[in-house]
Amino acid sequence: MILSISNWWSDMNLVEQVFWGIAILFSFFFIIQMILTFFGGDVDDIDVEGDADAAIDSDGGIDFQFLSLKNLIAFFTIFGWTGIICLNSGMGPGISALIATIAGLIMMVIMASIMYFMGKLVEDGTLKMKNAIGKSGSVYLPIPSNRKGMGKVQIQVQGLKILDAVTDQDSEIPTGAIVTVVEIINNQILLVKIN
Numbered sequence: 001m002i003l004s005i006s007n008w009w010s011d012m013n014l015v016e017q018v019f020w021g022i023a024i025l026f027s028f029f030f031i032i033q034m035i036l037t038f039f040g041g042d043v044d045d046i047d048v049e050g051d052a053d054a055a056i057d058s059d060g061g062i063d064f065q066f067l068s069l070k071n072l073i074a075f076f077t078i079f080g081w082t083g084i085i086c087l088n089s090g091m092g093p094g095i096s097a098l099i100a101t102i103a104g105l106i107m108m109v110i111m112a113s114i115m116y117f118m119g120k121l122v123e124d125g126t127l128k129m130k131n132a133i134g135k136s137g138s139v140y141l142p143i144p145s146n147r148k149g150m151g152k153v154q155i156q157v158q159g160l161k162i163l164d165a166v167t168d169q170d171s172e173i174p175t176g177a178i179v180t181v182v183e184i185i186n187n188q189i190l191l192v193k194i195n
Contacts, residue, residue, distance in 0.1 A: 015093040016084070019100070023080025030077045033070060068115075071108045079104035125158075132157040132181045132190060139165075143173040143192065153179060153190055165190040 009017065082103040086096035137155030140162050144151065151173065153165040165181075166189055167173055179192040 015096070016087055019080050019083035019087060019096075021080075022076050023084055026073055026076035026080055029073045033073055068112070070115075071111050074107045074111050075104035078107040127158055127161065129157075129163075129184045129187055129190075132163070133184060134181060136178055136180050136195060137192075139173050139175050139177045139179060142175055143167050143179075145170055145172050150189065153181075153192060155181070155190075163190055164188065165192045167192050169193060 009020075012020065079100045083096050083100035086099050087093070091099070132155060135155055135157060137153045139151060140154045141152040143149075143153075143165050145167065147166045147168060150164045150166055152162050154160065154162050157163075165179070166185065167179075168191065173179060173192070173194055178195045180195055181190045181192055183191040185191055
């Protein structure tokens, strides 16, 4: 078996050996990369220090990354196999290398695009208080009259939330009353009135 592989390798010209060497080596790396992607992605019991909120606030998703290790592995894998196919189809070494390079670059663009668009699938979970204006909710804790104190309102804004609320009305708004949000004060307190 080893002798037949050795004979097969020695029967090839230098260009074929280069394409086969690249194809086999980078296919191996590609398979390892795929296994690690599917089975090695989860890591438990890691202690991390730092401000997670600051990292999340500044996260804008994944930028378009044309040059990355994954893309380079994909480039050389496609480059090697495309070169072999072109040579076996009777094309010359120059045109085979050109077609293999174009195929590899196309693969890099495809992979970078996939990663870019996957990064755009993130959802911003930040509560936007302005979305509460005009919505109705029920009083959770009584709201004192004339902004003399704060109560709480249970309201459906980006999910069910319990938020601080004040009122300009002359009487206290009791628990269970239905109120409408009129305004947002200091971007955090609801100004409400009874429906």
